[in-house]
Amino acid sequence: MSNTRIAFIGAGNMATSLIGGLRAQGVDAALIRASDPGAEQRAKVAAEHGIELFADNAQAIEGADVVLIAVKPQMMKAVCEALRPSLKPNQLVVSIAAGITCASMNTWLGEHPIVRCMPNTPALLRQGVSGLYATARVSSEQRQQAGQLLSAVGIVLWLDDEKQLDAVTAVSGSGPAYFFLLIEAMTAAGEKLGLPRETAAQLTLQTALGAALMATGSDVDAAELRRRVTSPAGTTEAAIKSFQAGGFEALVETALTAAAHRSAEMAEQLGQ
Numbered sequence: 001m002s003n004t005r006i007a008f009i010g011a012g013n014m015a016t017s018l019i020g021g022l023r024a025q026g027v028d029a030a031l032i033r034a035s036d037p038g039a040e041q042r043a044k045v046a047a048e049h050g051i052e053l054f055a056d057n058a059q060a061i062e063g064a065d066v067v068l069i070a071v072k073p074q075m076m077k078a079v080c081e082a083l084r085p086s087l088k089p090n091q092l093v094v095s096i097a098a099g100i101t102c103a104s105m106n107t108w109l110g111e112h113p114i115v116r117c118m119p120n121t122p123a124l125l126r127q128g129v130s131g132l133y134a135t136a137r138v139s140s141e142q143r144q145q146a147g148q149l150l151s152a153v154g155i156v157l158w159l160d161d162e163k164q165l166d167a168v169t170a171v172s173g174s175g176p177a178y179f180f181l182l183i184e185a186m187t188a189a190g191e192k193l194g195l196p197r198e199t200a201a202q203l204t205l206q207t208a209l210g211a212a213l214m215a216t217g218s219d220v221d222a223a224e225l226r227r228r229v230t231s232p233a234g235t236t237e238a239a240i241k242s243f244q245a246g247g248f249e250a251l252v253e254t255a256l257t258a259a260a261h262r263s264a265e266m267a268e269q270l271g272q
């Protein structure tokens, strides 16, 4: 990664998280460029990260080894088609746009080495997880470059099949919102049980954080951790039995299946 030159197309939330992550890892500002249509955004990002910004996407990608496209999915077609004449055959294109397939990008950009990624919002805190898929044109060096780039904001997991990105979207892409929903529901239930709202919220949040840290730091799986805190005929067992009687696991499966289907459907619509 030390000499890899990276150009970001679109300098919004995700791109600036990645830029911040790279800078924190010691990547030289001179190796990073970005483009964005917003003059204010360009000035803000330049001041914050010390990198050069451009209004013109074609200018930003000059000399770059990796071109990371970080615009909204609806903008991908127009951005790719406009980049096509300026893109060099050896430049690796990395896309983080949800639901845009490599086949669509190849149509819009011409045949290029492409890595498609699905990151998630905790990337903003460098606690993200990304699923990555590389097309056959991607060299092992480029694969490594893409992996190191995304690892600036969290964990990176490679996939063998592009279709698995729909499942990644369902599990981790949309996943933070499921935990937020549980946090909302537990806070509301705590309040109904007589706690002040703020107390219920703090108890819930710290419990979520503690449980996540226990689960990520443990050498046993979540099911075993759950068994260890569920004494027979105790309070936790009473709650777990209620969850299961309400079809909790089946509901989670239905919800994630709906997200994966929607992801595939969006890929179809946005790829036109």
Ligand SMILES: NC(=O)c1ccc[n+]([C@@H]2O[C@H](COP(=O)([O-])OP(=O)(O)OC[C@H]3O[C@@H](n4cnc5c(N)ncnc54)[C@H](OP(=O)(O)O)[C@@H]3O)[C@@H](O)[C@H]2O)c1
Pocket (backbone or CB within 6 Å): 009, 010, 011, 012, 013, 014, 015, 035, 036, 037, 038, 041, 057, 070, 071, 072, 073, 075, 079, 096, 097, 098, 118, 119, 120, 121, 122, 173
């Ligand atoms: N945020 C997430 O958690 C997350 C997770 C997974 C994947 N993603 C993907 O990451 C991508 C970026 O998301 P984001 O949340 O970072 O969005 P964002 O904050 O809106 O950033 C996109 C940036 O691109 C700029 N832009 C618009 N048109 C452009 C063009 N023609 N050329 C260059 N830049 C242009 C936008 O400027 P204006 O605002 O002035 O239009 C904006 O600054 C999306 O495709 C999304 O699917 C995001």
